[in-house]
Amino acid sequence: MAANVKDILRNNNLSVTGSREKILNLFFEQPGALAHGDIEKRAGEKFDRVTVYRTLQTFVDKGIIHTIPTADNSIRYALCKDDCKEGHHHDHHVHFVCTQCHTTYCLDDVVTPELKLPKGYTSTHIEVVAEGICKNCK
Amino acid sequence: MAANVKDILRNNNLSVTGSREKILNLFFEQPGALAHGDIEKRAGEKFDRVTVYRTLQTFVDKGIIHTIPTADNSIRYALCKDDCKEGHHHDHHVHFVCTQCHTTYCLDDVVTPELKLPKGYTSTHIEVVAEGICKNCK
DNA sequence: TATCAAAAAGCAACGCTGTTGCAAAATTTT
């Protein structure tokens, strides 16, 4: 159990509750991103679905985790880096989905590339998801 | 009504049916991508939801349309370019979602950029979705 | 063109995901 989970919650003005601690810990316990379903399964048991949904939403709102869109249309969540503030996400890194083990990684060191868009188009955010084989499956 | 819709169907060994013609036509009638819901609404008369789902799936299988993952987790569909063959999609272009009119565009001329992935990662496909203001909304 | 086999459409039902309202329980505040 990461010793600072409680602190993270307090620093974000969140009450420290069993479900929040447990769910937040899941993110620290493993490298990849988690889908809602993973969390329900891994949480050991006994959290209401609604609680999980609300907890994740709270974490996203507070900038503790961010969402990752995937091709199979299931939202995944991963920890944010320190520069995410409340209501202000800065996730300019690439995401990677392994087609073999289905793990989703945040490639924090791979920066979203620049794009030359056609005339008239202005982009505020670019999402890049790479699909392939990860380092554990090659 | 695009005159060649029937031909497209025949060329893909698909029976020519009312729903297939109508749905395929919707893609030719407008520039953006379509979500399942859009199709149900726009199809004018009512097609069974299941028929729409199956028709879209068939078109994807045949390489007539391709799917676009979006941040709001609703699958969108758009026409494929000519080099998509059955079971073999080649959509190496960038997608653009307008945050104002919510239209999704295929930017066929903007090619997916190269990425330097960390050691051990190999990517087979890279999906890029840009979000911002489109040429009609600026 | 009439017939027939194969394909597609329509219908009913189901599971899964995510949401909302409300009451009970836990947490924080005093």
Add this chain to the structure above:
DNA sequence: AAAATTTTGCAACAGCGTTGCTTTTTGATA
């Protein structure tokens, strides 16, 4: 330790997508 606030759990619901089955339509054959 009690009150006030937050969070949880429960029940119910809506929407999306799927599956199995029956009826209708299509395309091939005679």
